[in-house]
Amino acid sequence: MKVFVEDNILIKDRMCKAKILCNFKPPYSAAAVEKILAAGMEITDSQSGADAVLGTSAPDNMFYIRPTYGTVSRYGLVADVSSMDQIGVGASNIGDAFAVLSVIAGHDEKDGTSLPAEKYEYEYYPYEGDLSIYTGGCDYLYEVYTIIAAAEFCNNVSRFDGLKFGYRAQNFSSMDELVIKSRSEAFTLESKLKAMMGAYVLSEGQFEKYYQKAVKARRLIKQSVSELFLRDNTVIGVPDMTISYLTGFPALAAPGGKIYLAYAHKEGLLWNTKL
Amino acid sequence: MEYEVVMGIEVHVELATESKLFCACSAKFGAGANENICPACAGMPGFLPVLNKAAVELAVKAGLVTGSEITRRITFDKKNYFYPDLSTGYQITQWFSPICKNGRVEIETASGAKTMRLKQIHIEEDAGKLVHMPHSSSSMVDYNRAGVPLIEIVSAYPPEFRTADEVIAYLKKLQSLLVYAGVSDCKMHEGSMRADINISVRKAGDEKLGTRVEIKNMNSLKAIANAIEYESDRQIEALETGYEELVQETRGWDEEKNMSFSMRSKEDATDYRYFPNADVMPVTVSAEWIESIKSSLPELAHEKLARFAEQYKLSGYDAGILTENRRLSEIFEETALYCGSPKEAANWLISGLLDFVKEDGAEIEDIQIDCKKIAYLITAVLNGVINRPSARAVFHKVYSENIDPEAYIKANNLGMISDDGLLYRACREAVAEDPDGVKKYKNGNAKVFAAFVGGVMRKLKGKANPDMVNEMIKKILDDM
Numbered sequence: 001m002k003v004f005v006e007d008n009i010l011i012k013d014r015m016c017k018a019k020i021l022c023n024f025k026p027p028y029s030a031a032a033v034e035k036i037l038a039a040g041m042e043i044t045d046s047q048s049g050a051d052a053v054l055g056t057s058a059p060d061n062m063f064y065i066r067p068t069y070g071t072v073s074r075y076g077l078v079a080d081v082s083s084m085d086q087i088g089v090g091a092s093n094i095g096d097a098f099a100v101l102s103v104i105a106g107h108d109e110k111d112g113t114s115l116p117a118e119k120y121e122y123e124y125y126p127y128e129g130d131l132s133i134y135t136g137g138c139d140y141l142y143e144v145y146t147i148i149a150a151a152e153f154c155n156n157v158s159r160f161d162g163l164k165f166g167y168r169a170q171n172f173s174s175m176d177e178l179v180i181k182s183r184s185e186a187f188t189l190e191s192k193l194k195a196m197m198g199a200y201v202l203s204e205g206q207f208e209k210y211y212q213k214a215v216k217a218r219r220l221i222k223q224s225v226s227e228l229f230l231r232d233n234t235v236i237g238v239p240d241m242t243i244s245y246l247t248g249f250p251a252l253a254a255p256g257g258k259i260y261l262a263y264a265h266k267e268g269l270l271w272n273t274k275l
Numbered sequence: 276m277e278y279e280v281v282m283g284i285e286v287h288v289e290l291a292t293e294s295k296l297f298c299a300c301s302a303k304f305g306a307g308a309n310e311n312i313c314p315a316c317a318g319m320p321g322f323l324p325v326l327n328k329a330a331v332e333l334a335v336k337a338g339l340v341t342g343s344e345i346t347r348r349i350t351f352d353k354k355n356y357f358y359p360d361l362s363t364g365y366q367i368t369q370w371f372s373p374i375c376k377n378g379r380v381e382i383e384t385a386s387g388a389k390t391m392r393l394k395q396i397h398i399e400e401d402a403g404k405l406v407h408m409p410h411s412s413s414s415m416v417d418y419n420r421a422g423v424p425l426i427e428i429v430s431a432y433p434p435e436f437r438t439a440d441e442v443i444a445y446l447k448k449l450q451s452l453l454v455y456a457g458v459s460d461c462k463m464h465e466g467s468m469r470a471d472i473n474i475s476v477r478k479a480g481d482e483k484l485g486t487r488v489e490i491k492n493m494n495s496l497k498a499i500a501n502a503i504e505y506e507s508d509r510q511i512e513a514l515e516t517g518y519e520e521l522v523q524e525t526r527g528w529d530e531e532k533n534m535s536f537s538m539r540s541k542e543d544a545t546d547y548r549y550f551p552n553a554d555v556m557p558v559t560v561s562a563e564w565i566e567s568i569k570s571s572l573p574e575l576a577h578e579k580l581a582r583f584a585e586q587y588k589l590s591g592y593d594a595g596i597l598t599e600n601r602r603l604s605e606i607f608e609e610t611a612l613y614c615g616s617p618k619e620a621a622n623w624l625i626s627g628l629l630d631f632v633k634e635d636g637a638e639i640e641d642i643q644i645d646c647k648k649i650a651y652l653i654t655a656v657l658n659g660v661i662n663r664p665s666a667r668a669v670f671h672k673v674y675s676e677n678i679d680p681e682a683y684i685k686a687n688n689l690g691m692i693s694d695d696g697l698l699y700r701a702c703r704e705a706v707a708e709d710p711d712g713v714k715k716y717k718n719g720n721a722k723v724f725a726a727f728v729g730g731v732m733r734k735l736k737g738k739a740n741p742d743m744v745n746e747m748i749k750k751i752l753d754d755m
Binding site for chain 1: 314317318319320321322323324325326353355357359362363364365546548549550551552553554555556
């Protein structure tokens, strides 16, 4: 099996593509990468010939499984939104995706949020029940996601300053100037906007209005999704990954853009989740 | 006009864990620059914090010895600020659920006993250190200290300290409690205990607090006492004369110039944007866990004080001095055991060892001394082998050079002279050489007596048996 590993999952000595990390040569590999190699799978540097893809977002035209938050170690994953980051597996064949996931899932003591189960055996059961689309019972789903994601992103990228590793601007006359120039030149506009929004929603006076409210709403969304699962003991369909990000429940994306959230199923588990 | 000084204290104490708070690197002091670091300490991406449970246990111990309430479910938060000694751009701390609340520390000063209340104790990680290169505009950063576990002990608000004596007594008491409990070695000179003092002054009787100034960078109790004196004088003078307007600010302490200087004002204050750290799961501190930590606490200073007074028949004062510091109390017990005379051991340590340490500017925690050697000297004096002044000199050699006292006394011929004939001759000479003194003595001036004894000691190089000399001189003078 050939596995392609996205840029934000570190492989020892593989340079990162992101400009801010341009000259950073990781001295270690992500836990998931180590497991892939230990299982005798091959890591390929091009996505086109790969049987499976490790990453945090769904690749086009593939099945993509994002398992329960905490199932795959985040050790060696460049943090974006710590409370949502979860390595998932994409593959053209859903069986391959589950096979790779079975290899990389399991407890890792280097990740404090890693779930305790040592090993997961994933099995795919075709589901033939109803699939209604659910939006978490919250009108502000995307706002809640955006606020929390921006806040955590802003904090996580604060380590990229041009001082220790990564991109460093030329021609500076003070430390502040070095940091400002390095960040201005290396971060994308999207990243800058996200970081600015993150700093704003955490700042004095705004924290209660935005961040704290979003966290409360997130808790309610998680509660309502959990209740739904408990009541119906079924699989629910969702329009995109947002509910999975916010709740930590697993999600599966099918090539046509169909995404559904899976939990327990009457005839057996759609896949084995531990929450 | 009478003024009242009002102070609050934040004390940072490094926890005595083997490894850092969130990674496996050594937390020990004194390694070469950047020897105790890993990619996590350097802020590299992909690393996740894994909480060191030993740090939580030590923080609980700190809570137990200060009578604090222990929080049963603790969480960790991120404090954002930019400074190169902070590799990630944020510090992991406890903002929303500190591990201990509402503790207290009993202190005693010349003006009596007082209970100082604590607002909270929380766990956090230390930052690295910037080293400014001489003859250059650049600075180097050493991340050895980055991630070393700390607790911050925050005194109650509104602030309750009124005098420098109270502050010093409080810091000493904290030091004693925490060192005994094994929470920290609390060495101010190595930075494992650091204090920031908030200080303001107001007219006596006023309710409203004055403009508050925070003083940082004081690394000894003496510096703290000096800084409080300087800063309260500065503030009172500013209020009295109006020459200087007091502003809320952070000031540093310059030990050499003995003055405080402005570091940053309130306007420059950072918005730390505290928020929960999603990488560290909440930790439940169960009743069973607290109970097992409690049962692992060693005998504390006040318990030891009571036992010393009872078991060794020491005065409360002596027992207090000997138990103020855990290392000293251990040296005492070992010495008392070997020499069999606790009272003598207490005297030798209080007015011998403590003097040496003080003269040296050393810390008693760092003292390595063979208690058997002290015990040998004590016994030698009791058995008349050597007199006290000579023994003290040998004791100092034991302290500073770890000599073998028995061999040293022999080699340097320091044994006490108790030979009747030799002593008698020396006494006669001393008296004969000072006819003026004899006259004075005969006229009732008893003070000159000591001069005769001193004369004999000089002749015999300080080795004369003092009891015998006293007796002989008295007899010689009285017979004249």
